[in-house]
Amino acid sequence: MRKSKFVMVSMVFLLVILVIPMQAFAAGGDILTNPANGWTRYDDRDNNFFNYSSGTWHQESYTPYYNGTNSNSGSQNATVSFTFTGTAFRILDFTGSNRSSQVQYSLDGNVIQTYNWHTSTYPNYQTVLIEEESLPFGTHTVTLKKLDATGSTALLVIDAVDIKNIPPVESTGRALLEITYVSGLQQEYDLSEAEITAFINAYNAHAVGTGSVLFIVEKNFNKGPFNSRKNYIVFDKIETFEVNEYDPVTQ
Numbered sequence: 001m002r003k004s005k006f007v008m009v010s011m012v013f014l015l016v017i018l019v020i021p022m023q024a025f026a027a028g029g030d031i032l033t034n035p036a037n038g039w040t041r042y043d044d045r046d047n048n049f050f051n052y053s054s055g056t057w058h059q060e061s062y063t064p065y066y067n068g069t070n071s072n073s074g075s076q077n078a079t080v081s082f083t084f085t086g087t088a089f090r091i092l093d094f095t096g097s098n099r100s101s102q103v104q105y106s107l108d109g110n111v112i113q114t115y116n117w118h119t120s121t122y123p124n125y126q127t128v129l130i131e132e133e134s135l136p137f138g139t140h141t142v143t144l145k146k147l148d149a150t151g152s153t154a155l156l157v158i159d160a161v162d163i164k165n166i167p168p169v170e171s172t173g174r175a176l177l178e179i180t181y182v183s184g185l186q187q188e189y190d191l192s193e194a195e196i197t198a199f200i201n202a203y204n205a206h207a208v209g210t211g212s213v214l215f216i217v218e219k220n221f222n223k224g225p226f227n228s229r230k231n232y233i234v235f236d237k238i239e240t241f242e243v244n245e246y247d248p249v250t251q
Helices: 009-019 193-207
Strands: 002-006 040-043 050-054 058-061 069-073 079-086 088-093 103-107 110-115 127-132 138-146 156-158 160-164 174-181 186-192 214-218 230-234 238-246
Touching: 050 069, 079 088, 079 160, 088 138, 088 156, 127 193, 138 156, 174 193, 186 193, 193 214, 193 238
Parallel strands: none
Antiparallel strands: 002 238, 040 160, 050 079, 058 069, 069 156, 079 138, 088 127, 088 160, 103 110, 103 138, 174 186, 174 238, 214 230
């Protein structure tokens, strides 16, 4: 059995960035003028992909945006959503003095986080603002909603979205994920190698401020009368976690 202990996993994440080419990997805050290998980019004008369902939306033309345009709304409760089949997505625009300070991000009907994109920094166009790279392969819906008051200096803006829709390669390896929380509570999860990788990627994305605040574990045993059972692991509550790998064939 191979045993790995993680206390500051974000340090591992930073080291990985140094050796992997930018077009193969991107973190929140990175500028991506083209989608990375294996990803597909959807422009804001693609009405077959985006659903601008609430608020008054406008289109702005300016060369630095992807394909020279963005779609924006200053209306309170303006909403845009998109549905895709895959394992990952990236939302691109920039933070700036005319962006919303309260953008609510929901994934598959669950509110995940509210972002403040209203800053005084100079705009870096086509910047990754939200990314999820560890979703289970399947169909997902992402929704952004502007919560702050109506105004031209508090815009919700979509420039483009990148999607990764390649099914993950199945692995036979498994591991026990042992989590110790700041409260002293300990929990153990028996996960596949792919699920462990997804957990670590999600943990690292949260550490740099772009990922979700939690990780969802599907419990496929003892379902009883329920259609599904899920555990929600909140990253900020974790003190340390340990990964103990094993080969189920030889155990």
